[in-house]
Every structure is written in structure tokens, then in C-alpha cells.
Amino acid sequence: MTSRDATDQRSSRKRVLIGVALGMGIAVAIGGAFSAGLWTGNNSVSVAAPDVIQSEPVTQMASAQRPTPSATVAPRRIPTCTVANYAVDENLASFSGIVVDPVTGDVRFSRSADIAIAPASVQKIITAAAALETLGPETTFSTTVLATEDPEVVVLVGGGDATLSARAEDAASVYEGSPRIADLAKLTIEALVDPNEEDATVKISKVIVDAGLWDSEDSWVESWSRSATSNGFISHVTALQVDGDRQNPNDPLSRRSQDPVGKAASAFVAALRQAGNTARYVTISYEQPQSTGVTLASVESRPVSELVTYMLKESDNTLAEMLARQVSLASGLGGTSASVGEALTSALAPYGLSPERVSLQDGSGLSSLNSVSPEYVADLLVEIYRSSTDLSLIAQALPVAGVDGSLDNRFFGDNAIAQSEVRAKTGSINGVRSLAGFITGADGADLVFAFFATGDVTDESRTALETLTTAVYSCGSNLADF
Numbered sequence: 001m002t003s004r005d006a007t008d009q010r011s012s013r014k015r016v017l018i019g020v021a022l023g024m025g026i027a028v029a030i031g032g033a034f035s036a037g038l039w040t041g042n043n044s045v046s047v048a049a050p051d052v053i054q055s056e057p058v059t060q061m062a063s064a065q066r067p068t069p070s071a072t073v074a075p076r077r078i079p080t081c082t083v084a085n086y087a088v089d090e091n092l093a094s095f096s097g098i099v100v101d102p103v104t105g106d107v108r109f110s111r112s113a114d115i116a117i118a119p120a121s122v123q124k125i126i127t128a129a130a131a132l133e134t135l136g137p138e139t140t141f142s143t144t145v146l147a148t149e150d151p152e153v154v155v156l157v158g159g160g161d162a163t164l165s166a167r168a169e170d171a172a173s174v175y176e177g178s179p180r181i182a183d184l185a186k187l188t189i190e191a192l193v194d195p196n197e198e199d200a201t202v203k204i205s206k207v208i209v210d211a212g213l214w215d216s217e218d219s220w221v222e223s224w225s226r227s228a229t230s231n232g233f234i235s236h237v238t239a240l241q242v243d244g245d246r247q248n249p250n251d252p253l254s255r256r257s258q259d260p261v262g263k264a265a266s267a268f269v270a271a272l273r274q275a276g277n278t279a280r281y282v283t284i285s286y287e288q289p290q291s292t293g294v295t296l297a298s299v300e301s302r303p304v305s306e307l308v309t310y311m312l313k314e315s316d317n318t319l320a321e322m323l324a325r326q327v328s329l330a331s332g333l334g335g336t337s338a339s340v341g342e343a344l345t346s347a348l349a350p351y352g353l354s355p356e357r358v359s360l361q362d363g364s365g366l367s368s369l370n371s372v373s374p375e376y377v378a379d380l381l382v383e384i385y386r387s388s389t390d391l392s393l394i395a396q397a398l399p400v401a402g403v404d405g406s407l408d409n410r411f412f413g414d415n416a417i418a419q420s421e422v423r424a425k426t427g428s429i430n431g432v433r434s435l436a437g438f439i440t441g442a443d444g445a446d447l448v449f450a451f452f453a454t455g456d457v458t459d460e461s462r463t464a465l466e467t468l469t470t471a472v473y474s475c476g477s478n479l480a481d482f
Contacts, residue, residue: 079108081475082482083468087111091464093455098374099439099472099479102385102448108479109472113378116359116371117454120427121315122434123365123372125394126358128308129380130347131323132390134330137305141326143179143240145188147293152205152279154188154296155289156268158240158261160213160329161301162322165249166242166267172250173243175310179299181242181264185271187297204272205279208289211261213239214325214335221337223367225430229256234317234366237325237337240264244318252314261286305390309397312425313405317364324363337362351383365427374450377436381448385438398423398437401466415466417442418473424449426462433461435469441476 087095087109098113100106107113141161145154163178194200219236228234232253235245241260243249257263262284269282301307304323311319324340327347333339341360349355357376361367384391399405402412402419406426411419424437436450451468453461472479 079475079478079480081478082480083109083471083475084482086464086468086471089464089467091458091460092453092468093457093461095451095453096374097449097451097468098378099447099449100378100382101477102382102446105382107481108447109481110375113375113450114373116357116373116376117452118368118370118429118432119365119372119377119436119452120429120432120434121317121365122377122425122427122436122450122452123360123363123370124312124315124320125377125380125384125398125425125436126344126348126360126372127320127324127327127363128312128394128397129384129391130327130344131304131308132393133350134327134343134347135304135323137303137308137390137393139304140300140302142298142300143181143184144298145184145296146289147192147296148208148289149291149293150206151192152203153208154204154206155208155210155292156240156265158209158211158213158238158264159301160239160322160326160335162235162241162244162318163301163307164240164242164264164299166264166271167249174246174250174252174314174316175243175302177302177306179301181267181299182271182274184297184299185268185277186275187299188272189275189277191296201278202276203279204277204282206283206285207265207269207272208285208287209240209261209265210289211238211240211286212288214329216240216261218337221362221367223361223369225366228317228366229258232256234321234364236260237318237321239325239335242267244316252316305393308393312394312397313399315406315426317366320364321362327363348380351380353379353383366429368429368431374436374452377450378448381437381450385446385448395423395438398425410462411466411470415463415470418466418470421473422469424469427452428462431455431457433457433465435462435465439469439473441472441479442474443476443478445477447472447476447479 096112096115099109101108142159143161143164144157163175165173165178165180167173189202192202216238219238232255235241235256238260242264245256245260246254248254265284307319310316324344325335328339328343329335331343333343340363344360345355345358359371361369384394399407400420401407401422421440424435427434431454433453439447439449441447451465453465
């Protein structure tokens with residue numbers, strides 16, 4: 001209570017109520033002025049009040065003592081470091097992006113972050129999260145050989161493992177540690193040898209190929225460039241193929257064929273001959289087998305956790321599409337190309353990531369018709385950062401700036417200060433350059449970010465994204481959104 005209020009209390013009964021009311025009103029007015037950041041330089045107030053006739057005695061109630069805080073509240077530091085100038089670099093064309101503190105969820109920087117656009121290969125973060133969530137990190141995919149009623153006829157069944165390899169045992173492959181079709185053929189021959197017959201031989205005159213885990217004709221998304229196979233960007237998405245259908249198993253961008261199923265079937269027949277098949281000619285058939293018997297042989301892919309890691313590190317489009325089809329199958333959606341978008345986004349809905357915020361045409365990000373906002377990607381990255389589940393694997397699977405994967409030759413020159421401190425997925429399709437992931441700031445602060453440049457973009461746009469990311473690294477927890 002102010003001294004002016006105390007003086008009014010000692011005045012006549014006639015003026016007590018007025019004094020109290022005026023004192024409280026003045027205190028509120030002055031407090032409101034300070035809270036609004038105003039300062040007049042003079043706190044003397046003169047108010048003329050009308051006389052009030054009081055017929056009954058007034059008893060002054062003792063005011064409650066305002067509690068004193070038990071601890072001093074530390075002042076909140078206001079961030080002062082801006083990266084705004086880097087976000088308007090002309091090389092970024094039309095820029096949209098966001099930076100979020102994954103601990104508090106506070107948005108630290110945002111430019112058009114709610115606008116959904118094509119994310120390019122940044123979309124593989126979504127595919128990776130859906131695969132880990134739906135399939136689990138330990139899941140593997142089998143390629144099997146089944147017996148039939150005819151001992152000379154076997155069925156080769158594709159299990160949706162694009163890493164199955166036709167390489168020789170000592171030959172290199174981009175899919176290190178992948179199963180070999182030669183081993184599958186050897187196991188098949190061994191299973192058919194009669195143990196009771198000395199010098200027994202095996203004759204397989206026909207191989208029926210079953211690549212129907214999903215419709216083998218449903219192997220291409222119309223919005224993909226038709227040159228993507230000849231440029232080595234992706235194979236046709238079939239449930240049976242070898243080495244991702246690459247001509248050279250050790251070249252990530254090796255040319256792909258137009259018939260991955262036929263190529264895989266021929267490789268199996270050749271491997272059977274090497275393993276001891278005595279048939280002079282082997283017919284390859286794509287008919288539906290009338291009936292099948294026991295499993296003669298089987299080989300397994302590497303677990304999903306390793307497939308996801310390679311997909312993210314090297315931006316492997318074929319693996320991304322294979323995993324997306326497997327998510328669709330596991331979700332009961334049939335593995336069709338049309339179902340991939342629903343399968344991926346529905347898998348992440350339990351994390352509060354609404355499927356209505358995303359429109360996906362594929363699992364790799366190759367399609368320019370995919371539509372994802374930087375905000376959605378950042379929300380997913382926050383969930384990955386906070387996760388104690390399988391999603392947390394993604395943080396370590398992302399490429400590291402200047403170290404490995406698709407970032408091994410990036411963040412150099414002035415941006416080299418952020419090497420090893422940025423873990424992010426790259427993206428590049430016609431009209432889009434993107435980068436999204438995690439930053440450990442120069443002051444040790446953890447941040448997540450999603451940056452998209454769209455329109456008239458070039459490789460210079462990649463450098464501009466790196467420069468903006470490095471600026472965020474330098475600001476760290478002092479990053480301000482102005």
C-alpha cells in the first residue's frame with residue numbers, strides 16, 4: 001500500500017473509501033504503465049474526487065501480505081544472433097525452412113515453414129521412420145526356393161529384397177554383406193541331392209518365377225523421369241531383382257535394366273548350373289505354380305536397421321521404394337504403388353504427425369508431386385531426437401557433414417567449421433534442393449532443421465543451404481528469428 005493510501009486512512013471517515021479506491025486505481029494504472037514498458041519520469045498523481053456521504057462506519061480490512069518468492073528467478077536471455085541475410089541468398093530461389101529446439105519444442109527460426117512442397121530425398125527420413133516403426137529394426141526379407149510335385153521343377157520366390165546379389169563371392173558390392181543368389185542355388189542343389197544315392201546328381205529343367213509379392217507390373221511411378229533407370233537413379237520396383245538391378249554391382253549409379261525380374265531369374269539359372277545342376281537346358285516360366293511343396297532353400301537380407309542406414313547415408317532410391325512397399329504390405333495395403341503414401345504417413349500418425357499434412361507419391365522423394373512442409377519434417381526430427389524407441393536409430397544413420405554418405409564432399413571452405421556437427425539428409429531433384437537433420441551448435445546446443453530451396457536452383461543452391469546451416473551452427477542457442 002502506498003504512503004498516499006496511509007494518509008487517506010488517517011483522514012475523516014468521509015474520505016476513507018475514496019482514498020482506498022483511488023490508491024488502488026493509481027497502483028493498477030502505474031503498474032500497467034510499467035508492464036507496457038512506459039516511463040513518465042513523474043509518479044505524482046492528483047485526482048479530484050467527489051464527496052461521498054457515508055452513513056455507516058467503515059472498518060478497514062487488513063490487506064493480505066504479498067508472498068515473497070523463495071528463490072530469485074533468473075532473467076531470460078533474449079537471443080540476438082540472426083541468419084536472416086543467409087536465408088535471402090538469391091541462390092536459394094524460393095526458400096522455406098525452420099529451426100526448432102528439440103528439447104523445448106520452441107521454433108527458433110521460420111520462413112514459410114508451413115507450405116508443403118516437394119522435399120526431394122529428404123523424404124527418405126519419413127520412409128526410414130515408417131519402416132522402423134512398422135517393420136521393426138530386426139526384420140529381414142527372404143528369397144526362397146520351393147519344391148513342386150515334379151522333382152525337376154522348382155519355384156523361385158522373390159521376397160522384396162533388392163539387395164540380393166549375383167556377384168561372385170569375392171566381388172565387391174554396394175550392398176555389403178547382402179545375400180548371394182549363388183548361395184541360394186547351392187543350398188537348392190544340396191536340398192535335392194538324394195543322400196542314399198552314391199554320386200547322386202540333380203536335374204532341374206524348369207524354374208517357375210514368382211515375383212508376385214506385389215504386382216510386378218506395378219513397378220513405376222508415372223511422375224518419375226523415364227531416364228531415371230538409364231541414369232542409374234533407380235530400378236523398376238519389383239519383388240525380385242539382383243544388386244538393385246545394377247549392371248555393375250559396385251557402382252551406386254550404374255545403369256539399370258528394363259526387366260529386373262528376368263535378369264534375376266537368369267542369374268539364378270546360371271548359379272544352379274555352377275552349383276551342379278545337370279540339366280542341359282532350363283526353362284524359365286512366369287506362370288502361377290499349381291502347387292508348391294516344402295522350402296528347399298532360403299537366404300535373408302540384412303536387417304531393416306542396416307537397410308535404413310544405407311538408404312539414408314547413400315540416398316539409395318531403390319532401397320527406399322522397396323522399404324515403402326514392405327511397409328504397405330505390413331499395413332495390409334497390398335504393396336501397391338498407390339498405397340505407399342497412405343502406408344508411410346499412417347505409420348507416423350501415432351506420433352502426432354497428421355497424414356492430412358502430407359501427400360506422398362513414392363518412398364524415395366523422386367517424384368515432384370510429393371508434398372511435405374519443412375514444419376512436418378522438423379516435427380518428425382523432434383520425435384526422432386526425443387525417442388527412446390527404434391526411431392532414434394535415424395539420428396545416427398544420417399550422413400555427417402564432411403565425413404560420410406552424401407555429405408562426405410560437402411561443407412568445405414568457410415563452412416568447414418560445421419563439419420562433423422551437422423547430420424542431415426540431402427535432397428536434389430529438378431527444381432528442388434533440400435537439407436534436413438540435426439545441428440550441434442558451436443555452443444553445444446542441439447537443434448533440428450529443415451531447409452528447402454525451390455524454383456530455379458542449381459548446385460550453387462546446395463552451397464547456399466550449407467552456408468545457412470553453418471550460420472545456424474555458429475548462432476547455436478543464441479539463434480533469433482528476425
